[in-house]
Amino acid sequence: MEFFADRNLGRYDFPGLLRRNGVVVHAHEDHFAQNAPDELWMPEAASRGWIILSPDKHIMRDPVELAAVMLSNAAMLCLIGGHERTADLAANVLNTLAVIEQFVAASTPPYVAKLYRPSPVSNIARGVAGSIKLAIDYESWLASRKSVGFRP
DSSP: EEEOOOGGGGHHHHHHHHHHOOOOEEEEHHHSOOOHHHHHHHHHHTTTOOOOSSSSSGGGGOOHHHHHHTTTTTTTESOOOTTTTTHHHHHHHHHHHHHHHHHHHHSSSEEEEEEEEEESGTTTTTTTTOOOEEEEEHHHHHHHHHTTTTTO
């Protein structure tokens, strides 16, 4: 399993913490320009089978960005608690890897899922895993689009 860290997670700290723990993660800037639009990099990341990691939970409310996820057949995990320190976000991913692997194995892209940190946040330092909840998949996205007159 390989991950893609979007530009909001930076090029060095977040990916570096995961890499030092044996996780394969591709930083946005290693493959794309910093300002590359989502419609450009999402299909490429998805075609390579990379699980997209992003702290941008607003993507689920942005119709253009959500369409980019769905139409590129991407698997995306939104890191809830994006205001947390980079080290805590990375540690939560590391602590939750087994849960992530199970979720990814049981889920068919495209989808956006939320990766929650444990509560209280101090449990991250204790190695407590977070949790994952499916936010939206293709079927529910398509149903919501049809309700406003969209036809694929």
